[in-house]
């Protein structure tokens with residue numbers, strides 16, 4: 015079984031195990047962080063004991079006096095040897111004493127045993143749950159081993175990008191803690207335990223100081239406490255000793271290397287500091303992992319649901335954004351009238367989702383030759399098997415009478431809804447051109463039939479017009495190179511500042527009574543709010559009678575309109591084909607011919623962003639030498655990093671090939687971008703090419719056996735519906 019076949023399972027394991035155990039991990043890691051300071055603090059105590067020297071004779075006398083019947087349970091030297099802290103059951107004895115004077119010294123402020131609590135938390139969560147901690151260690155180790163298999167090391171400045179980068183680069187360090195924990199649980203690498211000496215009778219601290227004083231120098235004593243086997247454990251700057259009633263026995267070995275590594279004691283304070291770093295890395299991994307899951311969860315939930323809670327649903331099927339904007343205006347009007355509508359694209363709805371609503375107001379555009387917008391195809395298909403008895407709807411169709419099937423998309427949806435048993439409560443209203451009047455009439459009519467009372471419909475749904483001046487035009491193809499299609503870069507300028515993004519549409523009317531032409535904008539107001547760049551191919555037509563000519567609008571833009579001449583139009587937002595809101599999101603841009611139009615703008619926006627993520631362009635045309643449109647910009651983008659990968663397919667060059675074949679030849683990186691990096695795919699060009707690319711993407715997903723062909727196709731369609739694949743196609 016290949017890695018990519020089990021990868022979805024590994025991803026789920028990594029994610030869910032980490033999420034379920036995150037609270038336990040956090041407790042273990044935080045307490046571990048505290049414990050990592052122990053070798054540092056005790057290193058400092060040892061160092062200060064080594065620096066200062068205690069007067070051993072005075073100390074012995076003092077402790078002998080205080081110890082009485084063995085009431086002192088531990089002592090530790092303080093103030094560089096000038097004082098000693100004594101622990102005892104007797105309040106007369108316990109406290110800080112001045113070694114030289116033998117009198118009480120200013121008591122230290124009582125401190126909580128932080129390390130003791132942290133240790134209990136670390137080993138048993140303070141609840142005797144040692145087995146949970148042990149199991150969590152195994153799971154943590156597994157999560158860390160799985161991590162690097164889930165994605166390659168490629169840095170992206172986002173939360174999950176940092177999670178991956180830290181996980182990858184610091185793995186050798188961060189794995190030390192869970193690995194040694196597991197080894198300890200399994201008893202691997204335990205040190206050979208030195209048999210402890212036994213005292214023939216329990217030794218008091220005072221006695222131990224006397225016995226030890228004969229063999230060792232107590233000037234660098236750190237602490238002494240009663241120990242196992244009736245002995246006393248002496249800690250000095252030089253080493254530790256178990257003191258019996260006869261002698262002081264140096265303690266060597268003890269904890270195995272594995273345990274020392276885990277506790278950060280193998281090199282004193284330094285190894286403690288290393289453990290602090292390890293703990294912080296583990297903390298960072300846990301926090302970034304959980305947070306990025308949470309963000310993703312929230313984003314997906316938001317995307318999946320209509321706003322929720324409303325009793326009316328305003329749904330839309332939009333190709334280039336008009337119906338979507340009109341739907342928002344509809345919802346705003348309803349809200350202004352005191353109603354609570356939800357708004358959603360049909361792309362995100364199933365037929366069942368319509369059922370809870372009192373009524374559905376549906377706004378549907380048409381595309382192609384009377385077709386339903388791409389984003390509504392899945393919904394339309396689902397209607398075939400749905401039963402919508404009880405659902406009531408009213409529909410507004412948006413279209414253009416110059417097409418053979420005026421509002422064909424809306425008609426198709428309406429027929430399918432009625433076929434599924436839904437009831438149409440008001441007649442279909444078809445809109446061509448400025449929708450204001452028809453929309454108001456439609457909304458007022460639907461509201462009346464639903465008994466909603468008077469609904470305010472004065473909200474403006476009109477586009478603002480723009481006046482633009484032709485500032486520059488430059489031919490992009492090279493006719494000398496052979497059979498190229500005449501294509502120009504056209505720069506238009508506005509006096510006023512405009513707001514637009516790459517992929518938005520500039521609608522221009524060649525003459526009174528003629529159909530508007532839409533051009534995809536290839537620049538961004540974020541970079542320059544007065545400059546609109548278009549890619550315009552000169553349209554040539556010929557008819558059966560042998561007549562031929564140029565398209566009026568394209569000819570005006572590339573030939574007849576003089577430089578400095580003005581032209582009026584509308585900018586239409588096309589949010590479905592704008593670059594992602596988060597510039598760090600990876601994008602895969604696929605274009606043929608003048609379909610490249612929006613992408614110079616995508617690259618310019620990414621160039622202007624400080625945290626742009628990876629961007630891959632696959633461009634196809636006929637001849638590399640003749641119609642590599644925007645070659646200069648694309649190569650510059652590759653040079654400055656706003657484009658991270660480029661592939662081309664020039665069909666008339668030797669060995670050139672076409673885009674679908676080019677994609678399949680790169681199946682592995684394509685799959686990685688799609689599945690691991692969740693890249694958004696933008697496809698711009700002829701409808702036929704877009705269809706072939708969709709098929710190629712499904713084939714790539716199915717090729718390694720991780721998806722059946724049907725599942726791969728369903729997945730690409732789902733991505734199309736939810737906007738992970740976006741298509742801007744023309745015939």
Ligand SMILES: Cc1cc2nc3c(=O)[nH]c(=O)nc-3n(C[C@H](O)[C@H](O)[C@H](O)COP(=O)(O)O)c2cc1C
Nearest residue numbers: 332333334335336337379380384413414417420421
């Ligand atoms: C490529 C294309 C094809 C179209 N095909 C039709 C059509 O067949 N019938 C029709 O009535 N309108 C057609 N239209 C017009 C749109 O439906 C109309 O402009 C609508 O307002 C677009 O709404 P939208 O922006 O929500 O997609 C077409 C528009 C474009 C750009």
